[in-house]
Amino acid sequence: xxxxxxxxSHQVTQMxxxxxxxxxxxxNHLYFYWYRQILGQKVEFLVSFYNNEISEKSEIFDDxxxxxxxxxxxxxxxxxxxxxxxxxxxxxxxxEPATNEKLFFGSGTQLSVL
Amino acid sequence: KNQVxxxxxxLIILEGKNCTLQCxxxxxxxxxxxxxxxxxxxxxxxxxxxxxxxxxxxNGRYTATLDADTKQSSLHITASQLSDSASYICVVTTxxxxxxxxxxxxxxxxxxxxxx
Numbered sequence: 001x002x003x004x005x006x007x008x009s010h011q012v013t014q015m016x017x018x019x020x021x022x023x024x025x026x027x028n029h030l031y032f033y034w035y036r037q038i039l040g041q042k043v044e045f046l047v048s049f050y051n052n053e054i055s056e057k058s059e060i061f062d063d064x065x066x067x068x069x070x071x072x073x074x075x076x077x078x079x080x081x082x083x084x085x086x087x088x089x090x091x092x093x094x095x096e097p098a099t100n101e102k103l104f105f106g107s108g109t110q111l112s113v114l
Numbered sequence: 115k116n117q118v119x120x121x122x123x124x125l126i127i128l129e130g131k132n133c134t135l136q137c138x139x140x141x142x143x144x145x146x147x148x149x150x151x152x153x154x155x156x157x158x159x160x161x162x163x164x165x166x167x168x169x170x171x172x173n174g175r176y177t178a179t180l181d182a183d184t185k186q187s188s189l190h191i192t193a194s195q196l197s198d199s200a201s202y203i204c205v206v207t208t209x210x211x212x213x214x215x216x217x218x219x220x221x222x223x224x225x226x227x228x229x230x
């Protein structure tokens with residue numbers, strides 16, 4: 001089955017530093033998403049992306065966050081100045097643009113902000 | 115406010131036994147209900163997707179049921195195996211397409227442990 005791949009699997013950074021999380025969605029998918037999951041809590045939506053622009057974002061996705069699709073395959077999440085509370089597992093997901101579309105998640109990047 | 119509640123929070127059963135996980139939701143307008151399996155440190159993997167008109171769907175040893183009138187769903191696992199140890203997440207989708215904030219409402223999951 002096709003996979004969404006994420007790199008790195010673990011990222012440790014100092015508070016205030018910038019991080020870029022990378023994702024390669026499934027090649028024929030057109031919708032892309034970032035979610036996060038703080039340890040022991042439920043998955044939370046961050047942002048959705050379609051046709052090279054943000055289609056929706058949550059209140060978590062403030063000015064410190066940005067997304068980009070720099071080429072035809074990669075989809076990145078940048079956190080400009082990390083905070084301790086940004087520590088979480090970040091999941092990328094992609095889907096086809098159809099009703100009842102199946103969301104495919106990557107394995108996640110565990111971000112630890114020290 | 116859209117909500118998905120799952121029970122139990124955690125469950126321990128012996129290998130080979132059956133179990134049933136519950137999901138209650140208050141999501142409107144309803145589009146579909148999904149069950150995901152999430153292994154520790156991994157992303158969620160889709161098990162089943164059910165629309166309003168479907169009341170049962172199977173995927174191997176996993177059988178999901180949906181009662182759209184009472185807004186309840188269950189996931190039944192038959193003849194459990196050690197590899198079934200994971201979190202099982204119920205996700206309810208509204209009529210909005212995509213995975214956005216208004217489109218998907220996630221439950222907290224049931225943490226299932228299968229003991230040999």
